[in-house]
Amino acid sequence: MLFSGHPIRVRLDKYLSETTGQSRQHIQRLIASGRVLVNGRPARKNQPAGPDDRIEITWPEAEADGLAAENIPLAILYQDADLAVIDKPAGLVTHPYGRVISGTLVNALLYHLSGLSGIGGVRRPGIVHRLDRETSGLMVVAKNDFSHRFLSNEFRSRRVHKKYLAFVKGVIPWKEQEVCLHLNRKRGQGLKIGLDLRGGRESQTRLAVSRRFPRASLVEVFPRTGRTHQIRVVLSFLGFPIIGDRTYGRPQPIDRLIGRQALHAAELSFTHPRSGDKQVFHSPLPEDLAKLAADLTGWNT
Known part of the structure; x- marks a missing residue:
């Protein structure tokens, strides 16, 4: 695959990450393995990409x-x-x-x-x-x-529409809310994500309460960005962690109603790459979440 250089000289790995949609780490691995050439020569991850450069990537099988x-x-x-x-x-x-x-x-x-x-x-x-x-x-x-x-x-x-359904602990008093948080990995805590006001990446999430139970709520979640664990972190930050989420919520008796985090990607819509038509897909609640909804109706412990 061939690319022209950036109008302004920027780091090659950064430019290719933004151009291809791949992570910077993945681009760096391609460069290290010799799969990226700049003007016919093996590239270096920190070299600049200028307007006159000819960049070639050989994707793996x-x-x-x-x-x-x-x-x-x-x-x-x-x-x-x-x-x-x-x-x-x-x-x-x-x-x-x-x-x-x-x-x-x-x-x-x-x-x-x-x-x-x-x-x-x-x-x-x-x-x-x-x-x-x-x-x-x-x-x-x-x-x-x-x-x-x-x-x-x-x-x-951000042209792909996504709707998630999340069962959370607590009765949410508000109907809708827009949340913007800066998120980053927490040092020394593996894959766990936390707030980082200085170096974090911006996340945008729209929330709408769909149903209230005696001790829980069902929330429709519309993430505008796709940060790691974004929905789970946002709901935990607001004080309504997802039921069954043992990473971002403290264990409570209500968690025993389900053996996993109660989060489901229910709707996905996007433009088809070939036809240009809008594609819309829906997924009903799986059996374990449907049962959870029924159990929550009478759960008042």
Whole structure:
């Protein structure tokens, strides 16, 4: 894939991350492996990219690096030559990480789909966005590089509409709220995310209370940005952590009603990369969350 340089000289890894929609770390790995050339020569991650530069990226193959296709049950709501929309079950990790190379959504995708984009790297073929392991619901997967670039840009430009349903602890007094927080990883606490007013990345979230129970609330969540753990952190910050979320909420008896965080990606809409048509998909509450809603109706402990 060929790119022209940036009109103003900027760091190569930063420019390619913004242009391709890939993380800066992934671009740096491509550079380190010799897959990025600037004017025909291997690139350095900290070198500038200027207006006269010719930049070439060789994306890795999707089915490389020993990942096995596994017959993991997967609900595919729609697919064509460019993309697929799946309904991810709770408990399924999106992609391999560390020493975990099996039992993930990627392993399932390699089995069920005939083609995937290689832009995400050999461990993330077709992956345009992610859901946490314990979050269920809708995801779109790219089946070629053209679709991956287009969809990544749509997510980055905030043109993809997402609606989540979250069951939270406590009865929320307000009806709607817009929340803007700056988030970052908390040092020394693994993957946990916290507030960072100085160096954090801005997150924007719209919340609307859909239903109130005696000791809980059902909230419709519309994230405008896609920061790691954004919804979970925002609701915890407001004092209404998600039921079953053991990372951002203190354990309470109500958590025993469900064995995972009560968060579901219920609606996803985006522009199709090939046709330009608007695509809208819905996912009903899975069985465990439907049962939770019924149990919460009489829960007053």
